[in-house]
Amino acid sequence: MLTKENKLNMFSTAYRIRRLEEKICEVYGKQEIKTPVHLYIGEEAIATGVSQNLVKEDLIFSTHRSHGHYLAKGGNLKNMVAEFYGKENGCAGGKGGSMHLIDVEAGIPGSTAIVGGGIPIATGAALALQLKGTDKVAVAYFGDGAADEGVLQESMNFAGLKNLPIIFVCENNFYATNSFQMKRHADDNIYKRGECYKVPGELVDGNDVEAVYHTAKKAIERARRGEGPSLIEAKTYRWKGHVGPDEDTNLGHRTNEELEGWKQRCPIKLYREKLFKEGVLDEGSYQNLKREIDNEVEEAFEFAYKSNDVPMENMYKHLF
């Protein structure tokens, strides 16, 4: 059963991700964030619902579109924004940028921008968690595009073979850059692809925070009990273009109607309405929560802005 506190926590997480990225959109035009940004706006329910089931010692592995995964898992907001600005205080010391986020303390050992690259790495982390005899799990986030990579199949087979505590979370937003899913997949069945490797799959509405929470809960508890890996396909939609703060319906691969349809199903709006209906939130508490998070985000940008540039001598630091 989700408590009121759980629900408010999830709403805050989803809203924090949204607000962070809206703020990126507001300032990106100044060209002071000199790194590509792949925005998660529209997809927040997935990281939110999954992470609500995770503890610090669980490990997540993310992609080029990593802001939401990072924040939901408890990654440090200020250091993340400083990373966007290439500052010394950045979570990767300014050497990584938006696609390479890390917060070791929070169970985020680093994200990778090579599509599919994180999947076997998460599998290896799951192997380690198993070998150490813990009940902790690893999560591999990846997109429908990464589902094209052979390494997903190889990793699922290995995870099934070794009964690893891993959850493969495919965020199917229907596009890989500008390429529609069904231009790349022979069949629409990502969630079924683990069946032959003993990786049971489930399809979930990726815009419904609690639906994702419950689906992930089942998979994560199963993994904690030592019963092995699972695959979740969460269908969702990204509002912005593949990279950067602009929408891209002018490019011809998707229509404005499609985008508008998905905006109607905004995960944050849907959850807010649900929580209002349930009496978990009311106008007053909603406004307070919003104000608090808006301030948190403002402060993070200020922190980043005021942070020092990366000292030039760091160029040759961490070499061996």
Added chain:
Amino acid sequence: MPWTKILAENNKLIDTDIDGDKKAGREITYREALLEAQDQLLANDSKVFVYGEGVDDAGSIFGSTKGLHEKYGIKRVFDTPLSESALTGVAVGAALAGMRPILVHMRMDFLLLTLDQIINHAAIWHYSFSGQIKVPVIIRCIVGRGWGSGPQHSQSLEALLYHVPGLRVYMPATPYDAKGLMMEAVKDGHPTIFIEHRWLYDKKGQVPEAPYSVEKGKGRVVVEGSDVTIVATSLMVHESATAVKKLAEEGIKAELIDLRTIKPLDEDIILKSVAKTGKLVVTDYGWHTGGVASSISCMVSEKGFSSLRKPVKRVTCPDIPTPTAHNLEAAYYPSADDVANAVRELCS
């Protein structure tokens, strides 16, 4: 991807006046030259097909495949799943069965997923089966730079491929060579890694409209000089050209050689120049250790030792993954100033 567009549009590095060999009476960009080459290859040879992630979308590989899918149909020009490794094997298989595939990667970094098919398969096939069959595969890949492209979207990995017998490695610096070498690769029929730098895409130059090919393994003296030899590839040809101009103002006459293809390598043009100048600066975009510049300096010390009056100098990226922070990134890349400083040290 738009992030390098921002920088490519702003960058002044490519405003040098190096050009192709011929005055064709028609100036087009590097991007247009690539497009024209593929267009003419598709038109003239039904065995050619072009594929890769994004070849048919609005971006069309930074414009270099624009409209081709409409003109030749999606059977011959097609988008693919994100399955780089398998699709490289597909190229090898199609080539063995008589086709001439051109596979494109928006970033050279993604080609790393495909090294098994390139090195264990495409490269060994012709030799290991005693020349009975050829593998006419062209793999285009683009080296990114700037706007925090970072460690996985900016690598210039020519040295990895340069190391491998059984491959061709082409690195055109001008629109003329972009078109002519693409034609050459198809004519030649051996597996070719075609390395393009993103910052060259807007570079303009003279390009004949009719198909032509540029002979592989033949470098070009871009600027003649007698004091020092500078050997460069790709974008470093342009950086070096800027350096040569500055040096000329200081009274140093540098000779600049554009290798055009590094595999095969035009050893003669380098050795001949060094015989004249006695001094050599080799520059490339790869890392310092084990790079193309290293190999060339070794070749010169083996074959041209008596010509050398000073130790060879290498101007390359330092041995670190590309940092993302803007200040580090700017310092990371070798520039015209670095080339000029290397020359000044040799000539002082």
